[in-house]
Amino acid sequence: MDRRQLKTRDAIFSAFSRLLEKKSYSHITVQDIIDEANIGRSTFYAHFETKDELLNAMCTAIFGHIFSDDLMREETHDFSRNGNLQARLTHLLYHLKEKQRDISSILSGDSSSLFDCVNSFSQI
Numbered sequence: 001m002d003r004r005q006l007k008t009r010d011a012i013f014s015a016f017s018r019l020l021e022k023k024s025y026s027h028i029t030v031q032d033i034i035d036e037a038n039i040g041r042s043t044f045y046a047h048f049e050t051k052d053e054l055l056n057a058m059c060t061a062i063f064g065h066i067f068s069d070d071l072m073r074e075e076t077h078d079f080s081r082n083g084n085l086q087a088r089l090t091h092l093l094y095h096l097k098e099k100q101r102d103i104s105s106i107l108s109g110d111s112s113s114l115f116d117c118v119n120s121f122s123q124i
């Protein structure tokens with residue numbers, strides 16, 4: 001993705017996160033997301049087919065790389081040299097702390113589909 005696409009994707013994630021703090025997942029519409037992100041409908045659909053896909057992408061963005069075979073260096077921590085279980089768990093805890101607002105919003109929803117993102121980690 002180019003910088004413009006990354007910026008738009010970040011705006012969508014941020015808008016979705018803010019909405020999850022205010023509303024339950026089942027009451028958030030794509031229109032709510034595009035209004036909050038200040039983007040057009042076609043722009044949203046260029047990135048995500050549904051809000052469920054957005055939720056899964058957000059979960060993957062938060063945790064996906066932790067479960068990959070190659071750990072990478074990040075701004076706040078570096079576990080790239082050690083991929084043992086202790087390093088992976090510590091890495092996971094860093095992300096829980098850094099993304100606690102998003103994680104709380106995702107997991108406190110009233111829709112059972114919210115927990116599908118947790119199951120998707122086992123497939124990564």
